Amino acid sequence: MIELNNIEKYHPAKGIKHYVLRHVSASIASGEFVSVMGPSGAGKSTLLNILGMLEEPTYGTYHFMGEDITSMNERKRIELYRNHIGFVFQAYHLIDEMTVQENIEAPLIYKKIVASERKSRVADLLDRFNMVAKKDLFPSQLSGGQQQLVGIARALVAEPSLILADEPTGNLQSAQAAEIMSLFRKLNREEGITIVQVTHSEKNAQYGNRILTIEDGVVRTDTPVAGQL
Amino acid sequence: MFKLNIRIALRSLLRNKPAALINITGLTIGLTACLMLLLYVTYERNFDRHDARTTRVYGVMTNVPDGKGGITATFDGTTTALAPMLRQSLPALEAVCRLSYGSIRLIASGEHAFKKEARFAEPEIFQMYGYRFLSGDSTTALADPHSVVLTASMAKTLFGRLDVTGSRLRYQDQYDLKVTAVIEDLPLNSSNRFDYLMPWLFYETVDPSAKELNWTNYSFITLLKLKPGIAPETVNKSLVTLLKSSGSDSEQPHFIFPLQRLHLYGKFEQGRSVGGDIEQVRLFTALALGILLLACINFMNLATARAGRRAREVGVKKTLGADRRSLVFQFLTESMVLCLISVALAVALAELLIPAFNSLLRVQLNVGYFNGTTWLALLAIVLFTGILAGSYPAFYLSSFNVIGSLKRNAPLRRFLPFSMRQVLVVVQFCFAVSLIVATLVIYKQISYIKNRPLGVEVQALVEMPLEGNLKTRFELFKKRLLASGAVSAMYQSSVKLAHHSSNFTDIRWPGMQAAVNRVMFNKVGTGYDFIKTNGIKMLAGRDFSPALPTDSGGVLLSARAAKIMGLKDPLGKVIQVMGERRTVIGVFADYVWDEPAKTNNPMVVQMEPLRGGSMTMRLNTAHSLEDNIAAISKIAREMNPAYPVELSFMNQVYAGKLESERLLGLLSRIFGGLAILISCLGLYGLVSFSAEQRTREFGVRRVLGATLLNIMQLLSAAFLKLIAVALVIAVPLSCALMNTWLQGFEFHTSVSFWTIAVATLLTLALALVTIGLQAVQAARANPVDALKYE
Incomplete structure (x- = not known):
C-alpha cells in the first residue's frame, strides 16, 4: 500500500541543511498496524506527515496505492484525503463550534455524500462507540478520552483504508489510552484497516504488529511484534 | 452543508x-x-421623473452678464414677451408655457382661510407635467379666467373632501374663483410645486406686470416642450438668432436646460452647469x-x-x-x-x-x-x-x-x-x-459668517407681509402701531429686507462709459424710515424725509452702487432708474442680504407708491417682547381680519441663510x-x-x-x-x-x-x-x- 523510497527531508537553516529524515525507505502493506517509535525530535511526526501528504519530502519518492504522490496536484490529494486516509491527532482537533454528531459528519459532507446516508453512517458510529447520548454535546463538554473517540469516529466515517494517528493517546490517562488502543487493534483485525501510529509508549506499540524505530532521521530497526497483545 | x-x-x-x-x-x-x-x-434621482412627458420639457434659462463679457449668474427667470414670440416662431416646439414663481397667498372657502402656495400658469402646463386628475380634466381646468385647480390635500384642507369641483373659493379676499379640477398631490421631489393653480389670464388681472409684454422684467418662468427628435442645441441656436432679429432690446442671452436635470445640476458658472444638488x-x-x-x-x-x-x-x-x-x-x-x-x-x-x-x-x-x-x-x-x-x-x-x-x-x-x-x-x-x-x-x-457684521441692527427687528386691507391702509396701521408703543419705527417695501428679488439692468448715471449698462442692479421700493428702522449706517446724505416733498423723486445708493458708478460726489447727481430721473440724496453702507458669504449686487432704494410686499418693524425695547407681539397682532387682526398675522424675526431669517x-x-x-x-x-x-x-x-x-x-x-x-x-x-x-x-x-x-x-x-x-x-x-x-x- 505504501512505498517509501529514499525519502529525505531537511530544512535549510543559515546555509546548513538541517536534516529531519535521511534515506528512509520502507514499505507498508495493506492490513498492517505499524507503530513508529523513537525519541523526541527523531522525525517520527515528519514521517507521518509525509505519509499523510501534509508535508512534502525534499527528495525521494512516495507511492500510495501504486500512485506517485510527489508529482500529484492539490485536487488529487484532496481526493485521497476524502477517500482513503483518516487522521487522528494527539490534541483531537475537533471543531469547537460543531456538536459531536456534526464533527463526525463533516468528512462525509466534503465527500458530497447524500444526507440520508450520512445520517445512517453517523448513527451507526455513534451507536458503535456508545455515544448516542452525547451526540448533541460540544467537544468542550466531553472528557479527553471521549473527545478522542469522536476524533476516531470522525476518521472512520469516510471508511478510509489507512488511519494515520499522531500520538493518539498522548493526552490521555492510561485506562482511556488502553481503551483507544484496543479499538485500533479491533479496527485493524476485524475491518482490515491499515494503521500507522506514532507513539512514545512501548506498551501502546505492542498493540500493533510491527515497530519502526527512528533515531536522528534514520530508520534504526524494523521489527515485527512478537506476542501481540 | x-x-x-x-x-x-x-x-x-x-x-x-x-x-x-x-x-x-x-x-x-x-x-x-x-x-x-x-x-x-432614489428620491433625488427621481426628481421630475414621475411622468414620461417631462423628458422633453426644458426650462428657459437667463444669463446675467457682468459687463466685461463674462456671466455673473444664471437663473430661470424670463420675461413675459419671450413665450408668445417663441410660440409663434419656433416650429420645433410642441408647447410653450408661462408660469409664475410660487408665492404664499390667501385662499378661503367661506370662513376657512388658509395661506398656501399659489401659482399661475398657462394651460400648456398640463402637457409638461403629468398631473393626475381626480376630477375635471386638462382641457377645461384652466380655460376660464376665474378657475382654480386644487391638489387633493388642498381640497381636504379647504373642504374636508375631494369632490369639490364647482365649489367657490375666494382669493386674497378679493376675487371669486370656481374649482374646476382636483389633482393628486404633487410629489415633494418635483419642481414648480403648488397647492393651487390658477390661469395665467387671471394673473394678468391680479398683477399688471404679467399682462404687459416686456423684455426687461425677468420675473416669470418659461417652460418649453420640444417635438420628439429635436435636439436642444438646434433650439438654442435659433433662440439666439430669433432674439436678435426680433428687435427686442433684450441683452440677456437665453438658453434651454432640461427640466429633469435642473434640480440636481442647477448650479451655473459662466452659463455652464457645474453641479448643484448632485x-x-x-x-x-x-x-x-x-x-x-x-x-x-x-x-x-x-x-x-x-x-x-x-x-x-x-x-x-x-x-x-x-x-x-x-x-x-x-x-x-x-x-x-x-x-x-x-x-x-x-x-x-x-x-x-x-x-x-x-x-x-x-x-x-x-x-x-x-x-x-x-x-x-x-x-x-x-x-x-x-x-x-x-x-x-x-x-x-x-x-x-x-x-x-x-x-x-x-x-x-x-x-x-x-x-x-x-x-x-x-x-x-x-x-x-x-x-x-x-x-x-x-x-x-x-x-x-455669523459674526460678520450684517450692517443691520437685527435684534428686535421683525417683518410681516403687507397684504389685504393693509395695502390700502398702511399709513393708518403705521400710525396706530407707533401710537400703541409696540413699535418704535417701521416702513413698507416692495421686497423683504433679507431677500431682494427685484434685479434689473436699466439704469444710467452721469459719466457712464458704456452705451448700455450690463451690471445687474437691485431695486428696493419703499416709503419713509427705511434707514432708521433697519439701523443702516449712512455714509453721506440723509434718509427720505416727509418734510421735503421732492424726496419722492430721490434715490438712495448703496456704497457698492456708488462705487460701481464711479461717482466722486454722488449727492445731488441725477441718475435714471428704469427710465425715471432720480436725484441721489444719500449713500448708505452695504448690508447683508441674499447670500451672507457673497458681495451682493449694487442697490438703489427709492420711494415708490405702495403696491404690497413687506413691512419691517423695530420693536420698542421698552416693552416686553410678548406685549409688543400681542399689541401688533391685535391691531393687525382688527384692520385686516381676512389674513392671519405672520411675524418673522429677522435674526432667525438671517440664521436661516446659513x-x-x-x-x-x-x-x-x-x-x-x-x-x-x-x-x-x-x-x-x-x-x-x-x-x-x-x-x-x-x-x-x-x-x-x-x-x-x-x-x-x-x-x-x-x-x-x-x-x-x-x-x-x-x-x-x-x-x-x-x-x-x-x-x-x-x-x-x-x-x-x-x-x-x-x-x-x-x-x-x-x-x-x-x-x-x-x-x-x-x-x-x-x-x-x-x-x-x-
Whole structure:
C-alpha cells in the first residue's frame, strides 16, 4: 500500500541543511498496524506527515496505492484525503463550534455524500462507540478520552483504508489510552484497516504488529511484534 | 452543508460575543447609513421623473452678464414677451408655457382661510407635467379666467373632501374663483410645486406686470416642450438668432436646460452647469460608503486577528477533505450571516431615523417595503457588504497550509508586523481624522459668517407681509402701531429686507462709459424710515424725509452702487432708474442680504407708491417682547381680519441663510462621530485580542518585574504608532481639502493651527482611552493565572 523510497527531508537553516529524515525507505502493506517509535525530535511526526501528504519530502519518492504522490496536484490529494486516509491527532482537533454528531459528519459532507446516508453512517458510529447520548454535546463538554473517540469516529466515517494517528493517546490517562488502543487493534483485525501510529509508549506499540524505530532521521530497526497483545 | 455553515456561524458569533458586538454595531451603523443613502439618492434621482412627458420639457434659462463679457449668474427667470414670440416662431416646439414663481397667498372657502402656495400658469402646463386628475380634466381646468385647480390635500384642507369641483373659493379676499379640477398631490421631489393653480389670464388681472409684454422684467418662468427628435442645441441656436432679429432690446442671452436635470445640476458658472444638488448626493454617498467601509475593515481586522484560532480549524478541515473553495464559502457565509443580522437591525433603525432625516434634509423619504427594487437593492447591499467584509479574511484564512496551522502554538506571524491589518487601521483613522478636521473647519466658517457684521441692527427687528386691507391702509396701521408703543419705527417695501428679488439692468448715471449698462442692479421700493428702522449706517446724505416733498423723486445708493458708478460726489447727481430721473440724496453702507458669504449686487432704494410686499418693524425695547407681539397682532387682526398675522424675526431669517452650511456641519458631525466610534470599536477589538494573545508573555514579564506601566506601554505603543501615521497622512490632506472648500466662499476664514491641534489631540485622546481601557485590564491580570493558562 505504501512505498517509501529514499525519502529525505531537511530544512535549510543559515546555509546548513538541517536534516529531519535521511534515506528512509520502507514499505507498508495493506492490513498492517505499524507503530513508529523513537525519541523526541527523531522525525517520527515528519514521517507521518509525509505519509499523510501534509508535508512534502525534499527528495525521494512516495507511492500510495501504486500512485506517485510527489508529482500529484492539490485536487488529487484532496481526493485521497476524502477517500482513503483518516487522521487522528494527539490534541483531537475537533471543531469547537460543531456538536459531536456534526464533527463526525463533516468528512462525509466534503465527500458530497447524500444526507440520508450520512445520517445512517453517523448513527451507526455513534451507536458503535456508545455515544448516542452525547451526540448533541460540544467537544468542550466531553472528557479527553471521549473527545478522542469522536476524533476516531470522525476518521472512520469516510471508511478510509489507512488511519494515520499522531500520538493518539498522548493526552490521555492510561485506562482511556488502553481503551483507544484496543479499538485500533479491533479496527485493524476485524475491518482490515491499515494503521500507522506514532507513539512514545512501548506498551501502546505492542498493540500493533510491527515497530519502526527512528533515531536522528534514520530508520534504526524494523521489527515485527512478537506476542501481540 | 449550507445549513451547517449557518449554524456554525451563529455558534461562533455567540462564542465570541465582544467581537460579534463590535462587528454588528459597526455594520448596523454602516448599513443604516447606506440604506438612508439609497432612499435619498432614489428620491433625488427621481426628481421630475414621475411622468414620461417631462423628458422633453426644458426650462428657459437667463444669463446675467457682468459687463466685461463674462456671466455673473444664471437663473430661470424670463420675461413675459419671450413665450408668445417663441410660440409663434419656433416650429420645433410642441408647447410653450408661462408660469409664475410660487408665492404664499390667501385662499378661503367661506370662513376657512388658509395661506398656501399659489401659482399661475398657462394651460400648456398640463402637457409638461403629468398631473393626475381626480376630477375635471386638462382641457377645461384652466380655460376660464376665474378657475382654480386644487391638489387633493388642498381640497381636504379647504373642504374636508375631494369632490369639490364647482365649489367657490375666494382669493386674497378679493376675487371669486370656481374649482374646476382636483389633482393628486404633487410629489415633494418635483419642481414648480403648488397647492393651487390658477390661469395665467387671471394673473394678468391680479398683477399688471404679467399682462404687459416686456423684455426687461425677468420675473416669470418659461417652460418649453420640444417635438420628439429635436435636439436642444438646434433650439438654442435659433433662440439666439430669433432674439436678435426680433428687435427686442433684450441683452440677456437665453438658453434651454432640461427640466429633469435642473434640480440636481442647477448650479451655473459662466452659463455652464457645474453641479448643484448632485454635490450633496455625492457627498452623502461618499460618507455613507465610507462608514460602511470602516465597519467592513473592523470585520476584516478582527477576523484576521483571530486567524491563529481559526487556523487550526482550517487545518483540520483540510485533512478531512475540505477544499479551499468550501472553506472560502464557509467564511463568506459567516460574514453574510453577520450582514443579515445587521441589515435587519439597520432597517429597523432607518425606519426610526427617517422622520428626523426627512426634516433635516427637507425631503420626504419612506421605506418602500413592498417595492421589489428596494428589496433587490437591499439584497445587493447585503451581498456586497458580506463579500467586501468577508473576502479578505476568507481568502487569507483558507490559504493556511495544514501543517503550519496544526502545530501547536506555532505563531502564524508575529502580531503586527507591517501588515494589511495595520494599513486598514491607518485607513480607518485617516477617514475619522479627516471628518474631525472637516467638522472643525465648517464650524469655524459658520461662526465666521455669523459674526460678520450684517450692517443691520437685527435684534428686535421683525417683518410681516403687507397684504389685504393693509395695502390700502398702511399709513393708518403705521400710525396706530407707533401710537400703541409696540413699535418704535417701521416702513413698507416692495421686497423683504433679507431677500431682494427685484434685479434689473436699466439704469444710467452721469459719466457712464458704456452705451448700455450690463451690471445687474437691485431695486428696493419703499416709503419713509427705511434707514432708521433697519439701523443702516449712512455714509453721506440723509434718509427720505416727509418734510421735503421732492424726496419722492430721490434715490438712495448703496456704497457698492456708488462705487460701481464711479461717482466722486454722488449727492445731488441725477441718475435714471428704469427710465425715471432720480436725484441721489444719500449713500448708505452695504448690508447683508441674499447670500451672507457673497458681495451682493449694487442697490438703489427709492420711494415708490405702495403696491404690497413687506413691512419691517423695530420693536420698542421698552416693552416686553410678548406685549409688543400681542399689541401688533391685535391691531393687525382688527384692520385686516381676512389674513392671519405672520411675524418673522429677522435674526432667525438671517440664521436661516446659513442653512446649507449648518446642514453640512451637522452631517460632518454625525458622520465624523460615527467614523470615530466605529474606528475606536475596531481598535478596542484589536487591542483586546492582542492582549489576550500575549497574556503569557505579559505574565512572564510581570514575574520578571515589569510594572503596570511597562506592560501598558508595550501594548499601546504599536497601536499608537498607527494612529500617528494616520494623523500624519490625514491632517495635511484634509486641511488642503477644506481650504479648497473655503475658497468657494467670498468671505471665508482659514484653517488655523488650532484646528489641526484640536483634531490631533482629540483623535489621540480617544485612541488612548480606547487602548488604555484594555491595556489596564491586561496589565492588572494576575500573572499566575496567565502562566497557568495552557
